[in-house]
Amino acid sequence: MGGSEREQQLSRAFVALADTLVADYDVIALLDQLVGHCATLLDADAAGLLLADSRRELRVVAATSEDAELMELLQLQADEGPCLECYRTAAPVSVADLADTPTRWPVFCAAVEDVGAFRSVHALPLRLRGEAIGALNLFRAAPGPLPGADLALGQALADVATIGILQERAIRRGEVLTEQLQVALNSRVAIEQAKGVLAQLLDMGMDEAFDVLRRYARQANLRLADVARAVVSREVDGDALLAARRGRGPQPSEHGRRGR
Amino acid sequence: MNELGPVTRELLGFVRDGADDKALAARICQACVTGLDVDGAALSLLTATDARQTLWATDPVAEVLEDLQFTLNEGVCMDAARTGIPVLVPDLRHHAETVRWPVFAVAVGERTAVAALFALPLQWGAVNLGVLDLYRFVPGGLSEAQYLDALAAADTAALMLLDHRTDPGNRFGGFIDHALGHRAEVHQATGMVLVQLAVSAEDALARMRAHAFVHRRLLVDVARDVVARRLVFTEDMS
Known part of the structure; x- marks a missing residue:
């Protein structure tokens, strides 16, 4: 990507994020946008975001692909890996080539080799008052370091994510961080459940099902989590969602407008 | 990060011993009353639109609060169940709250001396399993540590109930998968x-x-x- 083209994309991304933050926004959609920006703007093939829940356990809240999500899950399962270390130390962790670090995270590295999708990982903390509340992770298929400028940008995007999570509801009511995280994580579960419903109903893969869900929410101006809940409780049928994907407008009136 | 709070630790310490939904709800409610600065607790199921059932209430006041909300179809726990977001009311007599729940706030004032109400949804993704309701006679919010504990406890309680209800015969081992x-x-x-x-x-x-x-x-x-x-x-x- 040419320098000026990337700069333009970058400014557009930050303007879009800033717009999102002043409106009544959907934190899951914001985090989803953020990992998307990371994969397009930075020298990364995929990105994922982990947040700590109320029991201090990390959970995946956004990922650009099922492969990226799998990478996060492998670390959670192995209870080791760059993203976990980044969260625990609240400092960035860069691994240019996972093949060089078999002893640092033996279980995780063995699992990654089996999957074979990614070779390098760069983990950036979501920091708040010196502590980490989660981690943003960039994955690349090819080994190698991430350029310094990309790391700085990635950290800026991670900071936007932190602000986004903190702001979402604090704007309206003075609530603590954990509640926001908990609600975001629960929304994530609802979205996974809804992806399953759509995958079965419309006979498609999970990535495609997520795409359908996202487009529908965007076109209907509904929160992703609200659409997910309506899908799981079967209040909205697959055809309406498919119509949204084909570009015809959905009929959002039954599901309540965004913002309560 | 902070350590887990006493209520969450208590819940995580429960051994899976064949307790039914009611017994489990009783232990969760009791753990809240012991570990948090509240006077009573109740746990109600609000699944499948209209099916509502109070599994446990620690005392008659907690029971009245649940009954009122179900009867009036209005109140903190109804909002928590609908939105999946905790509803915290440090003082129900405050003007902003009486406007928010005009009928419920008056009814609570007439029948009880309750001031503070905290409703924590028991959520599993898109599914609301029920609500954990806490009340106190003296107005005021929960401290941050108490609130964190209550949130983690509600999250744990949701998984425990889900576990119970998807495994009624207790066949599958470990209480939280x-x-x-x-x-x-x-x-x-x-x-x-x-x-x-x-x-x-x-x-x-x-x-x-x-x-x-x-x-x-x-x-x-x-x-x-x-x-x-x-x-x-x-x-x-x-």
Whole structure:
């Protein structure tokens, strides 16, 4: 990507994020946008975001692909890996080539080799008052370091994510961080459940099902989590969602407008 | 990060000992009254639109609060169940709250001396299992540490109840299936199976767990097979 083209994309991304933050926004959609920006703007093939829940356990809240999500899950399962270390130390962790670090995270590295999708990982903390509340992770298929400028940008995007999570509801009511995280994580579960419903109903893969869900929410101006809940409780049928994907407008009136 | 609070630790310490839903709810409520600065607690199920049931109330006041909300169809726990977001009311007599729940706030004032109410939804993704309601006679919010503890406790309680209700025979071992809270495949498969069998998300999970048990497999492996379309649930399969 040419320098000026990337700069333009970058400014557009930050303007879009800033717009999102002043409106009544959907934190899951914001985090989803953020990992998307990371994969397009930075020298990364995929990105994922982990947040700590109320029991201090990390959970995946956004990922650009099922492969990226799998990478996060492998670390959670192995209870080791760059993203976990980044969260625990609240400092960035860069691994240019996972093949060089078999002893640092033996279980995780063995699992990654089996999957074979990614070779390098760069983990950036979501920091708040010196502590980490989660981690943003960039994955690349090819080994190698991430350029310094990309790391700085990635950290800026991670900071936007932190602000986004903190702001979402604090704007309206003075609530603590954990509640926001908990609600975001629960929304994530609802979205996974809804992806399953759509995958079965419309006979498609999970990535495609997520795409359908996202487009529908965007076109209907509904929160992703609200659409997910309506899908799981079967209040909205697959055809309406498919119509949204084909570009015809959905009929959002039954599901309540965004913002309560 | 902070340590886990006393209520959450107490809940996590419960041994799976065949307690039914009511007994479990009683222990959760009691742990809250002991560990948090509240006078009473109740746990109600508000599943499937109109089916409401108070599993446990620590005292008559807690019971009155639940009854009022169900009767009036208005109140903190109804809002928590609908939105999936905790509802905290440090002082129900405050003007902003009486405007928010005009009928409920007056009714509570007439029948009880309750000032503060905290309703914590027991949420599993898109599914609301019920609400944990806490009350106090003296106005005021929960401290941050108490609130964190209450949130984590509600989250734990949700998994425990879900575990109970998708495994009524206590056949599948370990009371909180850790995979449950974390694995995308389990949630995705739940969504697929609920369509395959035309049942609720809870029932779909119960069917997957039963299948895993019968075939001596892990739930997450069954879920993976469902997502990979190697396994399709039908009415008549075991």
